[in-house]
Amino acid sequence: MLDMDPLRTFRAGALLAAVVASTASAQLRVVTSTTDLYDIAQAVGGDKVTASHIGEGYQDPHFIEAKPSFVLQLQRADVWAFVGLDLEIGWMPLLIDGARNPRIAFGGSGYLDVSRAMPVIDIPRGAVDRSLGDVHSLGNPHYWLDPENGRRMARLFLAKFSELDAKNTAAYTANEKAFEDRLGAAEKGWQADLVAIKGKPVVAWHTSWRYFAEYTGMNIVAYMEPKPGVPPSPSHLVTVIRAVKSTGAKVIILEPFYDKKVADFVAKETGATVLVLSPSVGGMPGIVDYLTLMQKDIAQLAAVVR
Amino acid sequence: MMKAWSCAWAMLLMAGVAGAQQPTPSPKEKAKSDSAKQAEADSIALMKKFADMQSANAQVPAAPAAPTGGMAGPSNPRMLPDFSAVGDLVGDLTKDGSTQGDRSRFGVREVELAVQAVVDPYFRGDVFLGINDTEKISIEQAFLTTTALPYGLQAQIGRFLMPVGKENTTHRHELHTIEYPWIIQRYFSDDGLKGTGASLSKIFSPFGFYQELIVTVVDRFRDRPDSLTASVPANKSLKGLGTSARLRNYVDISQSSNFELSASMVTGMREQPLSGAGAGGLNAVNARQTVAGVDLTYRWKPLQQGLYESFMLQGEFMTQMNGTPDQGAVPPGLTYLGPSRDFSGAYLLARWQLTQRLFVGGRYDTLEDPLSNGARLDAQSVLLEWFPSEFSKLVAEVERYAPPGAPAVTRLLLQASFAIGPHKPHPF
Missing domain, CATH: 3.40.50.1980 (Nitrogenase molybdenum iron protein domain)
Incomplete structure (x- = not known):
């Protein structure tokens, strides 16, 4: 013992x-x-x-x-x-x-x-x-x-x-x-996706995707918000719908915390796809770190606009 | 290393020459370019600093980074304070006449001017001036807050909203309702309870959740009624000063929900009326008054959809305990007419968020009214709040108000408030 x-x-x-x-x-x-x-x-x-x-x-x-x-x-x-x-x-x-x-x-x-x-x-x-x-x-x-x-x-x-x-x-x-x-x-690994995205017209909810656009080359043709932080008004949605139709934008990207129903409405009117992208690490399932954040956002966008 | 730096400089030079050959950039392009150059310079300086540090075998810590207000140097080089103003406009469309103190149907209840800045390495200063048609201009709040006390202590010196109860610590224009709950209006004042003195607070968490103890000593408890004069000031003795204590307990239930359960007490001497005027027109005597209470606030706000959904339930209970004057304090031939009993009251407030900008709420008040010797005052109200933006608010409120001994009145109140100036933190 x-x-x-x-x-x-x-x-x-x-x-x-x-x-x-x-x-x-x-x-x-x-x-x-x-x-x-x-x-x-x-x-x-x-x-x-x-x-x-x-x-x-x-x-x-x-x-x-x-x-x-x-x-x-x-x-x-x-x-x-x-x-x-x-x-x-x-x-x-x-x-x-x-x-x-x-x-x-x-x-x-x-x-x-x-x-x-x-x-x-x-x-x-x-x-x-x-x-x-x-x-x-x-x-x-x-x-x-x-x-x-x-x-x-x-x-x-x-x-x-x-x-x-x-x-x-x-x-x-x-x-x-x-x-x-x-x-x-x-x-x-994502260079091919960047090639697919470059120059493609997209609609974004907020100005939060401006740096992403600078990097990927996507072309933001309209924002769902009429002004930063201001919720979309019916008259502004008409403008957005017109912009989507005239530019041929295929996708509306937004963060998971915004009201997807409004984006769905525009998508229904235009045939565009609503794509919820994670703006940050942990924003959506599987976005476990900074690399997967960038990789998945780019891959998802490329898949839609390709 | 030298070779690498030479290459970097050569590339920068070439980039500069190339840039010089470009056509004149637009203002937007120039702004972006300037910003990029600044960041590049910062990045190079950072890496150079780091390389220097490494060459010194990393034994010498780098000097602390100089704080700046942004990329292009200080954002406020003249160190001007923040100036802001809040306009608080109230309408009263009650059917049988306005229920406002001045009987106005539409009025500017208050304009609040705020001047706020860091004073020095030890204090921050906040000054709030209230302007309205009745009081003209008044010092609503003016206080120094320490920023460098040890042991997690923080002190305030000056005039401030007394940390007693939950709603009383909120500026009236930031309330979820147009007016303070009736227990605050009746046990303190229409405009809440302020004090001039000092407070000290300490945060601690021995049980793993947030706790804060705040104690204050102020010149006096509540304002002196204009019509009352006692033989000695209420604060002649140190025992007559206003003192308060508040213990906050905040607990996260989940990421989306939390509650705060707090207890407060404030006490002090204040003038109470006599049956008539004695020698020298003295018509009051000092007696102790104490208010103690507990408050509970439950909040729910899902993190992901928090822009659109939230709920809050808040309740406060207060009891006002009234002492009697000291033996012999009442002059011969006069009678003490101040409160001779204690009064209690409470309210319950609920608020739901319907959309990003729209909220509905309701409040139920019940109390023993000190103005009617404890007769019951009940009120029920519903309200609709709309925020066009973070900086403006429109409220409509209907209140069924049943004062003691009088028929019930249905009040229709409207409020428009706005804030101009720097973005302030959202109150929690």
Whole structure:
């Protein structure tokens, strides 16, 4: 029978707990606003970070509720990474104020506005006001739907993680390179689909597909929303139907959180196909990471317009 | 490494020359091009910084990234505060005459001007001025909020909505109904309960869910009635200050549903009427008043279809406990006419979302009315809310209001409110 000394057992247990605790606290705690940022942060951070996200991939990122439980998530975060360009303006200030965590507050070492590393499109020029709808005055924030921006996101995480956790820079570097390698290999796989998509007229619900269009070459000929964030009106739907008929657009793409019935109506009038595409990781079944997000969106679109 | 950088510079140079040979770009193309160049420069700087870091064996952490407001530098280089305004317009088409205090059929209930900014590394400042025809201009709220206290503490100093009850912490124009619930109107005021002083809050989660304790000390509990004057100010003694505590408990039931169960209490001395005027026209005496309550809010909003569907059920119960003046405080020959009993009341509010912009709701109020020595006041209302956008709201409400000792009245109220200025966070 094993002779157990209670004091030694207690000491061993305490030592083990201390080791576990120090290991846990050694990891960077990363919270992101979206699942796409989360996935890339996790890919770069690997086992050196613990990552979580606020929004879900099937949720409209403009209208996430600032639940107090998110405050708890942010209280102990080392890094708060967000899309920026006012995408999260409807809820992020409440959470950041509520978290009372200077590391992730504006100016803190962990405050990571990812849009800073992005080439932003659709920056309004001249006068801007809300008669234009929910226009983002700093530019279109849906940049993650371009793999080149996926690379920029990964490089930004590499720089930030290395800055905050220099001893693991080599691991972050290797992870980031592996991510870019996987993305590069995946891109080769969907080149034929891109050829099929290039120049094809499509209708999109919201301006969220602008970067995707820049990458794939699809031609957005009309939006279901008359202005960003404004629900389609009957008179606007007439305009959309006319645009579909005149351009020969075969597909209406929308996110899973929009009202598909309206798109179905236009499809019925025009013969176009309604295609629900995932705007983010986890947005639909099978979209498990950034690579499958891009791969499936491109493949599904190509299958319809081919 | 040098070779790689040389190649990169050569390619950039060639790209620049090639760009110079292109026809003049349109403003849109130029904006996009500028943005791309800026991002490219940032990306190169980032990679260079990273390469430098690696060359130093990655032992020296990089300097923290300088915060900026966007791609092209700070978005607010002059650090101007955010200015915004809210207009709150109310109509009263009740058949037998307006039920508004000023008897108006259509009125501007309030215009609220807000000036908000970060003050320095330690505080944020918020100023809300209320303008209406009765009070002209008043300081609705003006407070500093700490941003750098340790241990997850946050303090506010100034005038603010008292954290007592659920609805009272919401600006009146942001309510789901046109007016505050009757328990707030009768136990505090038509415009809720504000206080001037300091508050301290702490967030904790020993049981795995969100809890927050907020304590406040304010100059006094409720405004002093204009017509009442006591021999000594209600806050002459420190015991006469207004103090409150609120414990919030927020629990996620699922991704789509959650509830908040909270308890609050506020207490302080306030002037209560006497049967007549004594020496020097003194017609009031100070007595303690305490309001305690619990509130429960249940919310359902599916994440995927949250633009179109949601439901909320909210209820509050409050009890107002009235003390009596200290022995000898009532001058000889006069009688204390303040409340000599406690009053309780509650409301239940439900709100359904029908479409992206349309909501219906209903509220049931019942309370012992302090203005009628505890006689029952009941009210039932239904309302229709339409949001043309996030920045405007139109509401129609019908309320069956049965005041104590008087025939019931069916009130028809209308509200239009709008917000101009920077996008504010959506209240939760």
